[in-house]
Amino acid sequence: MPPTDAMFLLAESREHPMHVGGLQLFTPPEGAGPDYVMNMISEIRSQTEVSSRFAMRPADPVSSVGNLWWAQNETIDFDYHIRHSAVPRPGRIRELFQLTSRWHGTLLDRHRPMWEMHVVEGIEDGRFAVYTKVHHSLFDGVSALRNMQNTLTEDPNDTELRVPWTPKERRPKPSGGGSRNPLALVGDAFSLGTTAAGLVPAGLKMLRQALGDHNFTTPLDAPRTIFNTPIGGARRFVAQSWEIERVKAVGDAVGATLNDVVLAMCSGALRRYLTELGELPEKSLTSMVPVSLRPGESADGGGNAVGAVIASLATDVDDPVDRLMAIRESVQASKNLMKELSPTQILLLSAVNMSALALSPVPGFVSLTKPPFNVIISNVPGPQKRMYWNGSRLDGVYPASIVLDGQALNITLTSNDDQLDFGIIGCRQTLPSLQRLIHHIEDSLTELEKAVSA
């Protein structure tokens, strides 16, 4: 087993599950009867051809500290992996999030391939949802996660039911162009984080030499916040979609990128959230923002190779437009630095930025050291058109990432046709009423819209 895979297994505990998840929300096709979801589950479970990735599990002994290796499960217990569930009354999205929070807070069984797919019915408006959960060690990099996106199609009349575990050579081609799975990038970022642990000592030295002439400073000083404390084992998950058009319009009005406005929306929301709790620090919060490492390409979250910059969220600035401008400037400064570096240097710089993540499982690390940044805000590319699965329309795809000791909150968003789908995961113990963040993001966007049109 590669060391980066093993790292995720060894670092895992009840309090630190190392899986990533995603919640997809679907509108069933017209004329779908009450048994639509139940029948679909039977059809999903009947797709028993499994690619080797989806059959991998850690070989025994699963919990010992030592060499880990992968084994292949000969038979897959599909009744176990594919789970039929229902939202309790009154069946609002709020109840769906409560279920998702519970599922995201439990550990995957290491005696089986470490993935689960929960198909959920009973939402009051007749929609259904799919929550998928995969262990990061099993699905390192992009290989298998990309598959999930490939199950979708642009054609609403294409009712071929595709599943992510079908071996590639047997897979029916989706009629639309499947685009990149949003979770894959999160995976990349984390792989890089752990690889970074090994790179850091040598890396820092090389980096200092390489940057000799540049005005390079270590990551921005981050204040201590409630986000940067040891976490518990339970989670809160909330999600919401916003129209890309609204976000773009604000950016266009003041010359900021989409991603700048996204950061400003989050910044305004975090500012309100912390103020309500009496926990807003005087100094501005900082955010780790994964960016593209491809030279010459826009760094706004697109592309494959992922690095990380640390940007100020300007939470110490009162005026919303001033705050957006300060964020824009901070992101631009980091990007400019990157532009002058070689790809290897960028990788090393990113490794330094992310190395603290890799150390968070070390006991005492979080309590004794200052946080390298306050929160991860990650914008990853998703489907560029309206997509369908088995004739059902994909209304939203909301990532649920990993939280760690010292990083109790993660905001990951993905583009989906004409909207941005935000998935927010947090430690339940540390972060009360995470639902408010959703309202605060909307309020922040409205505030920006008013300010730039005034």
Add this chain to the structure above:
Amino acid sequence: MPPTDAMFLLAESREHPMHVGGLQLFTPPEGAGPDYVMNMISEIRSQTEVSSRFAMRPADPVSSVGNLWWAQNETIDFDYHIRHSAVPRPGRIRELFQLTSRWHGTLLDRHRPMWEMHVVEGIEDGRFAVYTKVHHSLFDGVSALRNMQNTLTEDPNDTELRVPWTPKERRPKPSGGGSRNPLALVGDAFSLGTTAAGLVPAGLKMLRQALGDHNFTTPLDAPRTIFNTPIGGARRFVAQSWEIERVKAVGDAVGATLNDVVLAMCSGALRRYLTELGELPEKSLTSMVPVSLRPGESADGGGNAVGAVIASLATDVDDPVDRLMAIRESVQASKNLMKELSPTQILLLSAVNMSALALSPVPGFVSLTKPPFNVIISNVPGPQKRMYWNGSRLDGVYPASIVLDGQALNITLTSNDDQLDFGIIGCRQTLPSLQRLIHHIEDSLTELEKAVSA
């Protein structure tokens, strides 16, 4: 923290959750509307006065091997502990068991008081269920678990909603006589098991001396079976009720006790189950059976002080009545031995019988040693009358106990008014189609009824 409590926390891993659970099935009162369960949950969550037991959690650091101690949670997150859920379509009891299996296979969060109450609606016949889960370390002995039984009343018109965490001095008196919580005895048995680990070396020596004149043999030789292998992290739970009258009638016809017939029902069922899998050993299976240690009292599962005998299940006997008689004889022999011993000697003998349980978390122990017995079958006393909760009739109360490496199956039953409620928990990986055991138990009982009436 007492060593027996700490033992359960230290022995716990993803594969070996150390909690006990119970599934209660209720018929709501006539005229209960569609919001009955939802409103009840609000009322449950509003009962925020909590006894110290239900506010206890392990103090940080929760996972380190060393001294553990208890802390008190100042605030309880009732939205977390009280969970509203729904059975997916078609809403049969089968779907309820699937949910119960999932819940029983996940670890409790050590950052909070280690208990959960799941209230489940959406069963097709309009009933609802309550699955409760408590960590054994938190609820050692009888103290807190007994509380749960005390929430019930014999009076269907008494709609005072009682919850098990209400402090004793504040608790409204149930109008009926609350009887013993069935799970408490299971807890006792396990406490004894772990205490036994320390007792064994000295105990065996004392016991040999005390038993010098008796024809005392070490526990019956148990064959290796699929029940006595290392377990995985997932569970299967199934349950069913049988009329006490039917079981008693078989016993009366041949001079066997209720418990003898229960063992014969289980024996016949395990025989069929293993035969179908091609896994029935030639030699008879043995069962550990918790019995009363009170001198002069019937040892049929009643009473408070619990010891354990190991009885042959006579699975090598073909004829059902002969099998019942062989079981009766084996149980009687063990009981007779106990009658001639002092209470301390009995405790030591039981400790020897149960000591292997305490050693099962030791790596390699299960693979290298012969099983001390094949399965635990535990009959614990429950309500003697039809009970009610908030006006809802308790139709069944099914225990879900602990399985361990080397003990992949546990059958615990409890009396409930005029019926016996069986709860069967097993390792999902080792034991396929556990549902069949339920049918086999019914077939075994029918077979016995026919044989004794012929």
